Amino acid sequence: MLPRFSFGVGDRFASQALPQLRACQRAAEAGVEIAPVWNKSQREHALIGTDPAQTRAAADAAVRALGWNRPYFLDADHINLSTVERFLAPCDFFTIDVTDAIGQPADPAAVQALADRHPELLRELSLPGLAQPLSMDRERMLAIAAKYLAATRQAGEIYRYIESRKGRGQFVTEVSMDETDQPQTPAELLLILAALADAGVPLATLAPKFSGRFNKGVDYEGDREQFRREFLADLAVIAYAIEHYGLPQALKLSVHSGSDKFSLYPILNAILRETGAGLHLKTAGTTWLEELIGLAESGGEGLRLAQEIYAETYARREELCAPYAAVIAIDPARLPSPGVVARWTSAQFTAALRHDPRAAAYNPSLRQLLHVGYKIAAQLGDRYRRQLKANAGIIARNVETNLYDRHLRPIFLAA
Ligand SMILES: [Zn+2]
Numbered sequence: 209m210l211p212r213f214s215f216g217v218g219d220r221f222a223s224q225a226l227p228q229l230r231a232c233q234r235a236a237e238a239g240v241e242i243a244p245v246w247n248k249s250q251r252e253h254a255l256i257g258t259d260p261a262q263t264r265a266a267a268d269a270a271v272r273a274l275g276w277n278r279p280y281f282l283d284a285d286h287i288n289l290s291t292v293e294r295f296l297a298p299c300d301f302f303t304i305d306v307t308d309a310i311g312q313p314a315d316p317a318a319v320q321a322l323a324d325r326h327p328e329l330l331r332e333l334s335l336p337g338l339a340q341p342l343s344m345d346r347e348r349m350l351a352i353a354a355k356y357l358a359a360t361r362q363a364g365e366i367y368r369y370i371e372s373r374k375g376r377g378q379f380v381t382e383v384s385m386d387e388t389d390q391p392q393t394p395a396e397l398l399l400i401l402a403a404l405a406d407a408g409v410p411l412a413t414l415a416p417k418f419s420g421r422f423n424k425g426v427d428y429e430g431d432r433e434q435f436r437r438e439f440l441a442d443l444a445v446i447a448y449a450i451e452h453y454g455l456p457q458a459l460k461l462s463v464h465s466g467s468d469k470f471s472l473y474p475i476l477n478a479i480l481r482e483t484g485a486g487l488h489l490k491t492a493g494t495t496w497l498e499e500l501i502g503l504a505e506s507g508g509e510g511l512r513l514a515q516e517i518y519a520e521t522y523a524r525r526e527e528l529c530a531p532y533a534a535v536i537a538i539d540p541a542r543l544p545s546p547g548v549v550a551r552w553t554s555a556q557f558t559a560a561l562r563h564d565p566r567a568a569a570y571n572p573s574l575r576q577l578l579h580v581g582y583k584i585a586a587q588l589g590d591r592y593r594r595q596l597k598a599n600a601g602i603i604a605r606n607v608e609t610n611l612y613d614r615h616l617r618p619i620f621l622a623a
Pocket of ligand 1: 286
């Protein structure tokens with residue numbers, strides 16, 4: 209169902225599906241099939257006032273317009289039982305988020321039973337790709353089982369609910385555990401996969417937590433060599449779980465990247481090449497910022513609207529940043545005052561916002577602030593949408609170039 213390579217894109221205002229799909233089409237023309245997956249969470253829908261059905265309509269329209277005859281999907285991103293309902297009809301990819309259930313108390317008998325079902329994990333396991341053999345004793349195994357049992361059971365419950373509504377084999381299942389503090393260890397991941405298989409979840413993608421910071425819309429901050437080791441270890445564990453627990457052959461990792469993790473892309477590219485592994489990589493927000501760049505670049509009213517959005521976002525920065533506190537790192541001293549930005553030319557605005565790490569004027573603090581400012585654009589309503597329409601061509605060029613040149617090509621295509 210889900211091809212080896214898939215790429216999550218966000219389209220906050222349901223207006224850029226066409227250039228997003230064109231970026232995938234260019235990759236296909238270059239010989240690499242990448243399935244676009246439009247992802248949007250309940251929180252984003254709520255803040256903007258959109259519905260998943262609109263994302264479906266926009267994606268379908270783009271697919272028709274471009275004659276795209278390859279797979280594409282709509283991701284109900286980070287859903288649980290309380291939020292899944294409105295996503296059921298339009299979506300065919302479900303990211304079941306069970307992070308909140310990690311560490312919740314589990315029935316001791318059930319914990320024992322989980323450990324009893326997997327005596328194979330008590331032997332020393334040498335996995336190809338793992339430097340150290342894995343070994344855990346029963347005590348360690350019970351501790352891991354206790355930590356993750358509630359989460360894996362919840363994933364099973366949510367999966368079965370979606371299956372009861374959509375039908376078996378009619379959708380892609382991802383389980384996410386990325387929004388937590390600590391990366392899962394290889395031993396933890398093994399037991400998680402064993403438990404998900406026990407719970408009957410036909411897992412297509414798994415989103416674990418990786419070390420380092422994945423701040424919104426800016427590059428990775430952390431130890432890249434450690435990321436590489438964690439990614440390879442996760443691949444080794446997944447290969448074992450496919451073979452021993454009957455999980456789908458095509459099971460692959462999902463990286464919830466927060467967009468624009470440019471310095472990780474060469475690492476991922478090399479790993480995919482060397483191991484033949486698949487990858488799902490989610491982005492979101494990078495396209496919204498290209499809308500702003502396009503508006504600023506167009507000058508006149510578009511530039512003025514972009515400046516107004518900056519001023520309003522700056523004024524309400526505490527409120528807007530609060531829900532994203534864990535995934536942004538803004539240096540207030542680097543934020544220009546709205547008065548300064550109001551005098552910027554198109555070139556000055558786009559140079560500060562566009563993610564070109566080599567550009568002297570690139571300002572990651574401003575970029576992260578505007579990343580969380582989409583609520584302001586949503587509140588501008590028709591005024592914002594009219595400007596999107598009026599400058600559709602220039603915005604589309606920025607959206608397509610950004611996704612193809614800065615994301616798809618470095619991740620998936622030959623270096
Ligand atoms: Zn996530």
